[in-house]
Amino acid sequence: MEPMGKVLMINYEKCTGCRLCELVCSVMHEGVSNPSRSRIKIMKWESEGLYIPMSCQQCQDAPCIAVCPVKAISRDETLDFLKVDYDICIGCRACVSACPFGAMSFDVIAKKVIKCDLCDGEPQCVRFCEIEALEYVDADRVSVFKKKEAAQRLSLAQKEAAALQAEM
Amino acid sequence: MAIDTEKLSGAESLRKTRTYGKVRCHNPSCMGRLQPRSGDDHVKCPTCGMEYRLVWVRPDFPRIRGPVWDVNRRLAQEVLAKKAAKKEGK
Amino acid sequence: MALNRKIAYIDLSTGKVETKPIPLEVRKKFLGGRGLDAYLLFNHTEKGIDPLGPKNTLMVSAGILTATCASATARTHIMAKSPLTDLLGSANMGGFFAPELAWAGFHHLVIKGKAEKPIYLWIHNGEIELRDASQLWGKTTTETQWAIREELGDEDIKSAVIGPAGENLVRIANVMTGIKNAAGRSGMGAVMGSKNLKAIAVRGTMDIKIAYPLEALEYNKRFIDQIVSAKVNQTQGTLGTPFIWGATNSWGGIRTRNFQYNQCEYADDIEPERIDEICTETMGPYHMTGCFGCQVHCRAQYRIPSGPYAGKYDEGPEYTSQGAFGGEPDCKNAVTVLTGNHLVDQWGMDNLETGSLISWAMELSEEGILTSKDIDGLDLRFGNDEALLEMIRRIAFREGWLGDTLAEGGIRAAEKIGKDSFEYLIQVKGMSNLHSDERATPALALGIATGSRGSDHLRSRPAIDLYHLPEEVLRKIYSNPVPYDGPLSSEHTSYVGKPWQVLWQELCYMGVDCLGICKYHTTFLGATLPNFEDWAKVIYYNTGLEITPTDIWTVAERCYNIERLFNLREGLTRDDPKKGDTLNHRYFDEPCRRGAPDVIGSKIDRKKFKKMIDEYYEHHGWDENGVPREETLKRLGLDKEPSHLL
Ligand code: SF4
Ligand code: SF4
Numbered sequence: 013m014e015p016m017g018k019v020l021m022i023n024y025e026k027c028t029g030c031r032l033c034e035l036v037c038s039v040m041h042e043g044v045s046n047p048s049r050s051r052i053k054i055m056k057w058e059s060e061g062l063y064i065p066m067s068c069q070q071c072q073d074a075p076c077i078a079v080c081p082v083k084a085i086s087r088d089e090t091l092d093f094l095k096v097d098y099d100i101c102i103g104c105r106a107c108v109s110a111c112p113f114g115a116m117s118f119d120v121i122a123k124k125v126i127k128c129d130l131c132d133g134e135p136q137c138v139r140f141c142e143i144e145a146l147e148y149v150d151a152d153r154v155s156v157f158k159k160k161e162a163a164q165r166l167s168l169a170q171k172e173a174a175a176l177q178a179e180m
Numbered sequence: 181m182a183i184d185t186e187k188l189s190g191a192e193s194l195r196k197t198r199t200y201g202k203v204r205c206h207n208p209s210c211m212g213r214l215q216p217r218s219g220d221d222h223v224k225c226p227t228c229g230m231e232y233r234l235v236w237v238r239p240d241f242p243r244i245r246g247p248v249w250d251v252n253r254r255l256a257q258e259v260l261a262k263k264a265a266k267k268e269g270k
Numbered sequence: 271m272a273l274n275r276k277i278a279y280i281d282l283s284t285g286k287v288e289t290k291p292i293p294l295e296v297r298k299k300f301l302g303g304r305g306l307d308a309y310l311l312f313n314h315t316e317k318g319i320d321p322l323g324p325k326n327t328l329m330v331s332a333g334i335l336t337a338t339c340a341s342a343t344a345r346t347h348i349m350a351k352s353p354l355t356d357l358l359g360s361a362n363m364g365g366f367f368a369p370e371l372a373w374a375g376f377h378h379l380v381i382k383g384k385a386e387k388p389i390y391l392w393i394h395n396g397e398i399e400l401r402d403a404s405q406l407w408g409k410t411t412t413e414t415q416w417a418i419r420e421e422l423g424d425e426d427i428k429s430a431v432i433g434p435a436g437e438n439l440v441r442i443a444n445v446m447t448g449i450k451n452a453a454g455r456s457g458m459g460a461v462m463g464s465k466n467l468k469a470i471a472v473r474g475t476m477d478i479k480i481a482y483p484l485e486a487l488e489y490n491k492r493f494i495d496q497i498v499s500a501k502v503n504q505t506q507g508t509l510g511t512p513f514i515w516g517a518t519n520s521w522g523g524i525r526t527r528n529f530q531y532n533q534c535e536y537a538d539d540i541e542p543e544r545i546d547e548i549c550t551e552t553m554g555p556y557h558m559t560g561c562f563g564c565q566v567h568c569r570a571q572y573r574i575p576s577g578p579y580a581g582k583y584d585e586g587p588e589y590t591s592q593g594a595f596g597g598e599p600d601c602k603n604a605v606t607v608l609t610g611n612h613l614v615d616q617w618g619m620d621n622l623e624t625g626s627l628i629s630w631a632m633e634l635s636e637e638g639i640l641t642s643k644d645i646d647g648l649d650l651r652f653g654n655d656e657a658l659l660e661m662i663r664r665i666a667f668r669e670g671w672l673g674d675t676l677a678e679g680g681i682r683a684a685e686k687i688g689k690d691s692f693e694y695l696i697q698v699k700g701m702s703n704l705h706s707d708e709r710a711t712p713a714l715a716l717g718i719a720t721g722s723r724g725s726d727h728l729r730s731r732p733a734i735d736l737y738h739l740p741e742e743v744l745r746k747i748y749s750n751p752v753p754y755d756g757p758l759s760s761e762h763t764s765y766v767g768k769p770w771q772v773l774w775q776e777l778c779y780m781g782v783d784c785l786g787i788c789k790y791h792t793t794f795l796g797a798t799l800p801n802f803e804d805w806a807k808v809i810y811y812n813t814g815l816e817i818t819p820t821d822i823w824t825v826a827e828r829c830y831n832i833e834r835l836f837n838l839r840e841g842l843t844r845d846d847p848k849k850g851d852t853l854n855h856r857y858f859d860e861p862c863r864r865g866a867p868d869v870i871g872s873k874i875d876r877k878k879f880k881k882m883i884d885e886y887y888e889h890h891g892w893d894e895n896g897v898p899r900e901e902t903l904k905r906l907g908l909d910k911e912p913s914h915l916l
């Protein structure tokens with residue numbers, strides 16, 4: 013068990029918008045193909061070619077936990093994700109309105125709220141995303157990766173600026 | 181139904197034959213395997229003499245960008261002239 | 271059972287809609303997608319109807335695997351009698367439309383009649399509604415799609431639409447979805463236009479049942495590994511299809527100046543790497559995108575870097591656009607290719623047909639067959655980028671004498687232009703050839719000559735012939751799933767064994783088209799990609815249908831024969847230069863003027879070509895006129911067509 017807990021890291025720049033993740037998520041959890049029942053969803057701005065995968069952030073101070081009137085949502089100790097106990101859940105959808113990311117959805121066919129459960133530690137969306145727009149990494153590594161990428165962009169920008177100055 | 185998951189299909193079994201790090205000469209009857217040095221921007225086919233400009237998809241994955249126009253054009257014209265001469269000679 | 275899916279019949283004249291389940295019997299005979307469409311077309315049209323009249327029937331379909339847990343099942347198939355060729359009209363597109371249609375409850379649509387005024391279909395979770403489209407008429411393909419989303423208030427709606435070209439009944443108009451996915455060939459957009467059908471909008475949240483979900487998931491992983499490990503697909507995923515153009519041009523297989531040359535020399539500005547640079551500059555390093563569920567992601571994103579359309583976003587250009595707006599008209603500018611691509615996408619026209627016809631016209635004006643009066647003052651010569659782009663517009667809007675004439679498609683245009691213009695038209699069965707030159711590759715030449723929708727590289731193209739694979743490898747591929755012990759040759763210049771390869775590829779492509787999978791995921795450009803054997807497993811895990819690789823082969827044969835029957839009924843005869851299994855005489859008479867040493871000087875040998883056709887017919891069980899023999903039809907259960915099972 014990883015003591016840190018791993019998280020789903022999204023590199024939206026890489027996403028090709030193929031929605032295979034939506035497909036496999038619904039097959040894994042519901043045994044059917046139906047992206048409207050997937051825990052992950054790709055938001056698209058097609059006229060600009062921009063695709064952004066949205067899924068649960070497993071927030072530390074989670075609004076869904078706070079808002080749930082019957083305390084059906086709790087943190088899984090081993091995998092460090094938020095799970096819904098369907099024996100307790102009354103389907104009021106308060107969590108759906110509270111989630112700032114829209115990551116808590118309502119499955120109209122099963123009539124229940126659904127959210128990412130990290131596939132019990134083997135995220136299928138990550139497994140199928142060849143381009144690695146989705147990765148499953150240790151929580152403390154995420155910001156390191158992002159820092160590095162940002163730093164690289166910065167250094168490139170500085171090089172360009174220097175080159176421009178030199179030309180002037 | 182008898183679906184043998186373990187068994188490789190015909191197409192799958194052909195995957196063994198794949199090689200990396202090489203390109204094949206674009207001259208269809210030559211198709212010689214060329215092995216450029218990593219990073220080279222240029223390769224000449226030792227068999228038929230055609231020359232190509234290279235790009236690297238990955239450090240281990242070279243690709244022919246296109247012909248070196250002058251060289252390959254000359255080679256083709258020479259072959260054509262020979263063919264024509266042979267015909268006339270007959 | 272997981273295969274419980276529906277077909278809808280929609281009569282636009284009366285507004286009547288009828289839905290039915292697709293019986294398992296029919297599935298077993300035709301699977302779905304293109305195959306079942308062909309059956310429906312044969313059964314739902316009468317001989318000799320006007321393709322642009324209300325009696326033509328339009329089929330829109332998803333494959334049997336569409337929206338299941340298999341890779342890249344994104345393809346939509348569209349079929350009708352073609353207004354371009356008056357034979358089989360058939361076109362296929364990727365994107366996200368077909369799976370959405372499936373989640374909306376339908377796998378096949380049969381659209382008949384003609385609406386009184388512009389309408390669009392709204393298909394949503396099992397319901398079908400005809401809606402007014404007067405506010406959409408005149409809009410471009412993307413404008414139409416966004417307007418429908420706005421009107422219905424759902425961003426997830428996917429639509430198959432026509433642009434102005436389809437409305438104007440331009441016979442080379444296509445049907446489009448998304449930014450650039452096009453069911454391009456054979457004028458299906460004009461058929462929609464003739465029915466006053468501007469768009470088909472779909473949105474669904476219904477389940478597609480998977481027979482064995484976990485097994486399907488696992489097998490899909492293996493299937494995808496097989497697909498993405500192919501070098502050809504890794505290259506596609508970086509450079510997109512332009513890489514094919516680059517490689518082909520390198521040895522001399524690219525039509526240039528209509529058909530004057532077979533190589534576009536010094537065309538460095540439209541080389542795949544150059545186009546990739548522009549995509550990177552305008553869209554960043556991660557500029558590849560793809561169709562539903564596809565891990566190849568062969569489609570680039572770009573913005574036009576300069577010129578009158580600077581800043582416009584589009585996708586592609588596919589290698590067809592490189593050929594159509596680059597090589598053929600000899601306009602060697604990336605910006606021209608990107609702009610031409612954008613214009614045909616927006617107005618809804620087949621890029622390949624558009625570029626081919628314009629290049630033909632350029633040659634005709636060079637030869638003095640078209641005078642400056644005919645071309646309304648345009649300086650229509652090879653290498654004139656501006657004239658090319660202007661001509662695209664004139665065709666889409668049928669402007670000027672030549673615009674209106676080319677909008678009629680090659681054969682009708684040749685009749686109007688007269689003189690010997692037809693001799694310069696590079697077509698088969700009335701459909702323009704791809705920008706490729708097959709004079710050095712008999713197998714490829716046979717493939718385009720016999721294609722059921724006319725000249726086409728996606729009906730049968732034994733492209734792996736060019737790899738000079740060892741004979742035993744070729745045999746391994748081509749004697750599966752049915753044995754073949756006839757001759758085979760690894761030589762691309764040879765005529766030996768090619769008819770069998772053409773037939774094999776034909777049935778392989780029919781197979782993928784029935785499944786609804788993309789052709790880059792089968793034996794097309796790579797020898798290690800999935801085909802019959804692999805499909806039997808995917809079909810089983812996903813739909814529960816027990817089918818052997820040989821069964822799929824037989825289904826493909828059956829479907830191909832139905833297409834043949836349709837064409838014969840509509841007037842195909844073997845040697846007809848306009849409707850036959852023939853090639854333009856230049857393939858036989860003019861040797862290649864450029865290319866690699868063994869390509870320069872080559873042309874197709876008439877006698878050997880004739881022999882290939884004979885052999886090809888024989889493999890199919892057709893007589894010397896290309897008509898299926900009685901016993902062939904019996905064997906395939908087609909002796910009582912039309913049988914009206916659906
Ligand atoms: S599988 Fe990956 S590339 Fe495809 S939509 Fe999901 S995140 Fe994007
Ligand atoms: S980790 Fe599993 S549950 Fe979460 S979005 Fe991915 S596939 Fe769905």
Ligand code: SF4
Binds near residue numbers: 789
């Ligand atoms: S390979 Fe290209 S065309 Fe085929 S499904 Fe993938 S993205 Fe679409």
